[in-house]
Amino acid sequence: MTLLELRDVAKTFGDTIALSPTSLAIEEGSFVAIVGPSGCGKSTMFNVIAGLLTPDGGDVLVKGERVNGTTGHVGYMLQKDLLVPWRTVEDNITMAKRLTGRVSAADREEARAVARQYGLGDFLRHYPTALSGGMRQRVAFMRTLVTHQTLLLLDEPFGALDAQTRLEMQQWLLQVWRDTGRTVLFITHDVDESIFLSDRVIVMSPRPGRVVADFANPLPRPRTVDTLIEPAFIDLKTKVMRLLHREDA
Amino acid sequence: MTRKILRNVGVPILSFVLLLLVWQWIVVGFHVASYIAPRPRQAFLAVTQNWSALWPLILGTIRETVYGFFVGAALGLSLGVIMAKVPVLQRIVYPVLVLSQAVPIIALAAPLVLILGFSVTPKVVIVAWIVFFPVTVNVLDGLTHVDKDLLNLARVYGASRWRTFIHIEIPATATPLFSGLKIGATYAVTGAIIGELAASDGASLALYQEHANANLNTAAVYGTTMVMTAIGITWFLLVVGVEVFATPWQRRTVARRWRRR
The missing domain is CATH 3.40.50.300 (P-loop containing nucleotide triphosphate hydrolases)
Structure with missing residues (x-):
């Protein structure tokens, strides 16, 4: 299709x-x-x-x-990770929801699950400045994933x-x-x-x-x-x- | 952590003590007459021994400083936001704002008294007049320099302008906003004192100092200056405290425990 x-x-x-x-x-x-x-x-x-x-x-x-x-x-992602420094990893992942509606408990749970699945479970409460470039790009990609866009x-x-x-x-x-x-x-x-x-x-x-x-x-x-x-x-x-x-x- | 607190609190205290020591050495070493410059101890005593008379005046100055600061900060923030959002207004208003700061504050006091009388209001206006400008300039600068790609990302998500403003633009402006507030906080007390000098008919800290000066009570003059300075520093530190509390990501790698259950 x-x-x-x-x-x-x-x-x-x-x-x-x-x-x-x-x-x-x-x-x-x-x-x-x-x-x-x-x-x-x-x-x-x-x-x-x-x-x-x-x-x-x-x-x-x-x-x-x-x-x-x-x-x-x-879903959209650039070379610049565009993580916001004032939000934790978890809150960065749920950013799209925050910008378009309400971040529900389910959204947060999903963000945590995705982060755990792809090796960032220990960094959920970290601010992005504490992460390496590769980790930041992974967070940016998770943020893109949880928008549930097919494309x-x-x-x-x-x-x-x-x-x-x-x-x-x-x-x-x-x-x-x-x-x-x-x-x-x-x-x-x-x-x-x-x-x-x-x-x-x-x-x-x-x-x-x-x-x-x-x-x-x-x-x-x-x-x-x-x-x-x-x-x-x-x-x-x-x-x-x-x-x-x-x-x- | 303890070492960090020691450095951030201990060193400033040490430099303050050093300042007092230098003052003491100069006055004693050069045999400066006490009506020209008192020793630190005499200045302190001039404050503590007249504390009951001074305290209401101090409260008055604090009130003018704090009210004026809040009015100025609110005005400064609003102007910054409006000018960032409406470029036409920015071009019209910005020159007027610069002009407002070129006007000598002293020259402003007389007409303010004519319009507003001898109440607390003219002092608040003068403090706000001084405070709003650095806030506006910094907020405007912050808002116009938010990463365009970040704003585009919000658009791609389908975010409304309001939500983008609340969740992206405002937090992105936190650092310049607090820079403006800190500058405003240090100048606020100066504005209050100028206001008191120019627009007081009754008791005020500034007039108290004037009287002490007229009576060659130099210890009280110095003591009052120290009190005024202390008000300014305390207010500055409070603003810094709020900043530390409100922008944890600037100092911490991990969010505070209570932020997330």
Whole structure:
């Protein structure tokens, strides 16, 4: 079933075409990576899908319903964890509820359960400043999870982490994705990351921002560190790299 | 923990004692006449021996300081919020606010007395006049610098503007707000004294000091100054106390036990 559909969605800022007319369909439960250099319109596309920006043309449909310029239908996470320093880990996880309604005892229990399940049970009453970068990103992701949105938009969520932590977080994310069956749209400029995580790799390119390729990812799951050296991995990486570098030249 | 308390409380007390010692050494060492500068002990005695006469005056000054502070803080916070939320108003009001602080307070007192009489009100107005400005400037600065991505995240969740304001913007402004309040707290007592000097017909701490000065009772002049300073410092410390209590995340890694059952 198609969860998200873009129909000729376009966005311009002044004279700059941030996103030229783009059409895209995302299957429910899939993990789709979007890779491209900065300025290729991937973040603009995210903001249009999230409803932070209204497209100049075309339609954004979630479960067949037009959602142009409206918010409240996606989970959303950026490279910046955006945890608020004045709330504990538990209260950060329940932030979306606090902002839209009342945080119930069940919401708090859910937040605690998610934190315990994914290894942050001992930090529920900590303030975010006490946590490492990787832990903070995990809290930010839990905050996204408990919004119960089917569609999660992750914009370079691990971009600020060191290589070691990043690999751990990627495997953790795949585990959570498998556990919860959400649909993930994952922006990155790291080609390895895009292939390691996804079912499908969408390549974008700048001036004007547009989709230039859409590859199905043949790699089997579960993925391990060994996945990174499989021939199929190298093969797909080569194709993506060629596209990205052709644009550079 | 004990070491931290010792450092945070002990060191300030030590520097205060040091100040008194230096005062004592200068007065004694340079043989300064007591009508020019008394010894610390004489200044203290001038206060304690006249305590029954001073206490009502002190209460009066405290009242003016505290009332004025609250009026100024409330006004400052409201103005900061309104100006942050309505940019047009900010452009119109901001120059007027700067102008208000350029007016010498003393020059303001005379018309205030004409309008408000010799009651407590003109003093409260003067204190508020001094206090609101740092609060407004800091709140405005805080509110306009809340992380845009954080505000966008709230929008993505579907949060209303009101809830975003209450749960994101206000707490994000806590630190600059308290900076403004602390600056206001230190100046508040000065405003009260200026008000008393310029707009008192009866008894007040400022006039008490004037009389002591006219009578060459230097010990009482110094003593009264110490009392005024003590009011200012106490009020400042109270504000700091409230800040410590209200913003636990700035000092602690784990929330207080009672916050969550």
